[in-house]
Amino acid sequence: MRKIFIYAMGILVLFLSGCGIQNPAPSPMDMSGLYETEWRLVSLNGQSIDGKRSPTLEIDEDGRFGGFGGCNEYFGRAKISGHSIHFGVIGSTRRYCIEGHALEHSYFESLEGPKHWRIKSSGKLLLYDDVNRLVFIPKK
Secondary structure: OHHHHHHHHHHHHHHHHHHOOOOOOOOHHHHHHHHOOOEEEEEEOOEEOOOOOOOEEEEOOOOEEEEEOOOOEEEEEEEEEOOEEEEOOOEEOOOOOOOOHHHHHHHHHHHOEEEEEEEOOOOOEEEEOOOOEEEEEEOO
16 A cells, blocks of 8 residues: 555656646757847737838847837847747837838837747747737748
């Protein structure tokens, strides 16, 4: 009877130890895809984005990020830990654009702050939190 109890407790410990894994660290291959790609925004909170003026995003291994926002070039610093990324304050150039300004404002607002990220098997990059969902594809 004692052997059965010890066996059952061992299985229970193994089962419960697996429950604590919520956000495994990405493999180096996942990270290189994140860093070595210029991403083009295709969807912002469920709204399709298309056209020549689509926002882009590039992230360097040291945490610097930037791209084109729809009207202006932008830049900032991010902290990346596993599948979490925190985009800091976004700075940008100050061009005035009639077209692209509203998209840029929404994009910057949605991008800034903490996000989760993953690269799907389709090659799309997802950045998301409780409110925002940004979907990118590699820019060609």
